[in-house]
Amino acid sequence: MKKLLLIVALAVFSQGIMADEMSLLERFEVRWQDEETAAVRARQELPQSLQKKACRLQLSSPQRGKLRQQLADQVGFPIADSVSYFQGEINGEQMWRDDDWQYCRGKVTLTDEPANLANLAVRAAWTMASDLDQVQLKSLLRLSLSHQGSSADAVSLIAFLAPSERQLTYLDNNLKPEHLTLNVAQLAAAKIYFDAQRWQTTLTILKHCSTLECRRLQLQAEQEKEKQDANKAFDLGNYFSG
16 A cells, blocks of 8 residues: 555656656657756747747756766666756856747856755655665665755655654654655645644645645645634633633
8 A cells, every 4th residue: 555655756756857857858849959058849839938948958867867877887787768857057148040940059057066966965865765776765765865955855654664653753843844845745745734624824834835736735735724713713602602
């Protein structure tokens, strides 16, 4: 059952995170003019904003690959190509169009290497958890926990994989909900609080989650909280009427 739930969660991750990132490039033809100039052409009509985003993703893809290899060297095993993260700058960025191609040029640089590695590690942990042994997963989580920007997402995964009787206590002791960034981590943590009937905490966590699964759980939590509030109001009314 835990294995099945993990597979479901990873599917949510793939839809909620990667669909907004590198899989966008699957909708484009891509090419390079030189090492600092990339170009993309949409396979179907798409907004200019998406075409520009895709071009920036293509421009940053070499840095993403280097970061992935750096993480692999650090933890001692390959990182799946589907795992990607990059936070940096494109210096001297230029954008232009030529026929149906969107071009972009600039020098791509990392802004914070430790933060990039930690954020890549937590994405690898969520994506690859079902394929890793315990030692490998721990190495990714240890790195993820070392940085504030990725630690909450790592805490959520640890709680998700823990025995059910320990999940809530672990989250209460270790999670800073405001630091959650991944949709799948938000959903996993919120589900634990939902099962514990902690409706307000559930709603707080889901506030910034954009997936359909999060929205469904949010609606359920809102309904349960309304029932709870109504029961409290009824009990208070009985108290004063007595």
